[in-house]
Amino acid sequence: MLLDLVTARSPEEFLKISLPFGFVMVLFMFCLLAWLWSMGSFLSSVVHPALRLKMGFFRFALAYPAIYLPIFIVLFQSVATRPAFFAIIFPFHFFSVFCLLYDLHFVSKNLVLAETGKPAAFPDYAGPFFLVWFFPVGVWFIQPKINRLCGQPRR
DSSP states (O other), X not given: OHHHHHTOOSHHHHHHHHHHHHHHHHHHHHHHHHHHHXXXXXXXXXXXXXXXXXXXXXXXXXXXXXXXXXXXXXXXXXXXXXXXXXXXXXXXXXXXXXXXXXXXXXXXXXXXXXXXXXXXXXXXXXXXXXXXXXXXXXXXXXXXXXXXXXXXXXX
């Protein structure tokens, strides 16, 4: 699908191909955000209250990319031929990426806080951060840890 998108010969062909590609991308993004939400909510509930990270921005950082991505895809298809569009959309796109990185940070730090019960700096949760970032592969390493935490009694 990506190869067809790159080799499109006309704007009409590009738009015809990009619609299914956009749908698949939105579907994957919603699956990723749902997984991050479930992990972040659960891990935050398991972490000792004194170490718990605030949930407010985490919730916003999950909602913003979920709202932004479909809007971006629709706008991109209608104004992709206008170069000024990219200058306007860049800050919104950059903020969406920032929100996704914050979500990864929140989940990976809460995982380490829940496992160790001690404050954690980035070197302590860098491994889980990158495992969560590489979503399909990271699930195989992160999810067993989550399952073990599920089996433990809550504080």
